[in-house]
Amino acid sequence: MAYRPPAMSPSAPTFKLAIVGRPNVGKSTLFNRLVGKRLALVDDQPGVTRDLREGEGKLADLRFIVVDTAGLEDVDDDSLQARMRRLTDRAVAEADVVLFVIDARAGVTPLDQTFADILRRRGGRILLGANKAEGRAGLSGAMEAYSLGLGEPIPFSAEHGEGMEALYAALQPIADTFADEAALITAQAPETNVALPEVLGEEDESDGVADPSRPIQIAVVGRPNAGKSTLVNAILGEERLLTGPEAGITRDAIGLEIDWGGRPFRVFDTAGMRKKARVQEKLEKLSVGDGLRAVRYAEVVVVLLDVASSFEQQDLRIADLAEREGRAVVIAVNKWDLEKDKSARLRELREAFDRLLPQLKGAPLVTVSAIEGRGLDRLREAVLKVHATWNRRIATAKLNRWLGDRVAEHAPPAPSGRRIRLRYMTQVKSRPPSFLAFCNKPEDLPESYTRFLVNGLRRDFGLDGVPIRFSYRKTENPYDRK
Known part of the structure; x- marks a missing residue:
């Protein structure tokens, strides 16, 4: 059967826009405005954003990929700020359009001039945005931005939504150019014969089968400095997230869509979760809250432990949280390359797991070395296994035969001499099995x-490693036709 790639729909993203600028000019506020959601953390203090965050931007009829970046710092050593700067440089290199944002109320600063010079020498499509331009002081700073030599500044207020029509006017011709190029490539594409997927066999209609084309949602959670970002980078095969020896680098819950072994996944890297009593600063509270939301929206939660300090009280709280939220759980022990007596340590870990987390009985325990990229295949297999179990459905007929056998094996008690009778049961939902x-x-x-x-x-029924919800309803026997 001949297959021709479909023409790009008007609603499909046509280009990638990177928002850059020094710290605290309102990049994340603009990002949230364009994606229409509060995806990026926003706070008054500078330097909140550290990793790259992508989302689908929407401005009237324009659709594009928008990238929020860390604040630009004039450093080139191996400090945290320098590593953030290198991630931003990478985003600029990969973007089709760069929106350089300044704070109009503060006017043009020496740091703005430094990075404007860098962008001007780099070339490409560069737009100049003057954020916080509401009021007389803001308009004055926007006019001052002409001195940067990046063309006419676009005054707007990301917080109040003012000036978005001016940003639209600047982006529209760029979007039209990319749409024309995409249409030309589509028209010139050769016809390709695509084989239909092979039917592997019929599935039992009682078993829940997840759609293999839909990304599996994974949240990687754990205490600070367990290696969560390093693990996600290892899965990606590239340095996409900011890492380093400092604890608490990650602040946002960053979601990344990847192809991992031929199966689509959406992996959320989350901020490290400390004990609640130690979380005092507003920004850390926001980061932890962002991570908790990632757990609630995930399908599989990978609880990452440090091999040197596994199953501490906070690890147990995090794993219990995932179970209470009804997520499938995989326990991954990181930094396995540092362990000397691996077999003895593995026995200790399994014993501690069974003893301390009985509510997760049967969940996979996988050892990995994120920094060396070892154990990732085992981790992927474990995720796929618990995800399939989490989606499983069991036919009502099977369940009632099973219930009859269990009641015959061990009958319910008879308080006050009156026997409790279990009539029948059914599975009301999966994800988790209920x-x-x-x-x-x-x-x-x-x-x-x-x-x-x-x-x-x-x-x-092989439901190891996933939460099971079991409830009762009082009823008379429906088969008793009196």
């Missing part, structure tokens, strides 16, 4: 009997 049993006196069933049933479901 079951509902109907009985005549659910309020009298002890918690120990629910644990008996949940443990049996794990054992008999």
